[in-house]
Amino acid sequence: MKILVGTSNLGKIAEYKALLQPHFDPIPISDLKLTLDVDETGLTYEENALLKLNYLKDKSPIPIITDDSGLEVEELGGRPGVHSARYSGVNASDDSNIEKLLLELGNSQNRKGKFVCTIAYFNPLTREDIIISQGECAGEIITERRGISGFGYDPIFYVTKFGKTLAELSQVEKNLISHRYEAIRNLMKRINI
Numbered sequence: 001m002k003i004l005v006g007t008s009n010l011g012k013i014a015e016y017k018a019l020l021q022p023h024f025d026p027i028p029i030s031d032l033k034l035t036l037d038v039d040e041t042g043l044t045y046e047e048n049a050l051l052k053l054n055y056l057k058d059k060s061p062i063p064i065i066t067d068d069s070g071l072e073v074e075e076l077g078g079r080p081g082v083h084s085a086r087y088s089g090v091n092a093s094d095d096s097n098i099e100k101l102l103l104e105l106g107n108s109q110n111r112k113g114k115f116v117c118t119i120a121y122f123n124p125l126t127r128e129d130i131i132i133s134q135g136e137c138a139g140e141i142i143t144e145r146r147g148i149s150g151f152g153y154d155p156i157f158y159v160t161k162f163g164k165t166l167a168e169l170s171q172v173e174k175n176l177i178s179h180r181y182e183a184i185r186n187l188m189k190r191i192n193i
Ligand code: ITT
Pocket: 006, 007, 008, 009, 012, 036, 040, 067, 068, 069, 070, 071, 084, 085, 097, 115, 150, 151, 152, 153, 154, 166, 178, 180
């Protein structure tokens, strides 16, 4: 079954392509000539995932998933959190976001952090209730970038179990442990796949 992956983030699209197969055939919004013009004004991941879902809900003839995700750093009281994408300003890049985070964290000893992903799912064919699912991935923020794969904060997010940052893992390895993987797994259970 086809599924619309409601994101304009190319890194997320690549991961969802792998995570959703073989159960779903993931379709990017550009294939349906759609864009995601949504102001992410929500205070929680769920609110933002729902803002994106509701924007696409009546435009898509096929099931849709949207997500809102972010990095929560313990020492920073959970920041950047829902503001992760635009942490360093409206024209933020992955690089400028990392730069700001490393500056803020400085030499702090507590470098624990976690990625959180909240998915919203709706099937316009059955019109059953929207399903929300969540996943998390724990790690530590290192002081320098390592690795080139993935996206966002991956180069500074160290996963003890692998002894590597997420950007040093292959996509297959990241997809075995990531917050997005866990959220998808929880979603699949809810829709009996
Ligand atoms: P869409 O709203 O179009 O989906 P976005 O990038 O704005 O794209 P979010 O609002 O959910 O998406 O922001 C998530 C940000 O959190 C993302 O831009 C990264 O900076 C960070 N992030 C989320 N998941 C990540 C991951 O797996 N690896 C690294 N950084 C991640």
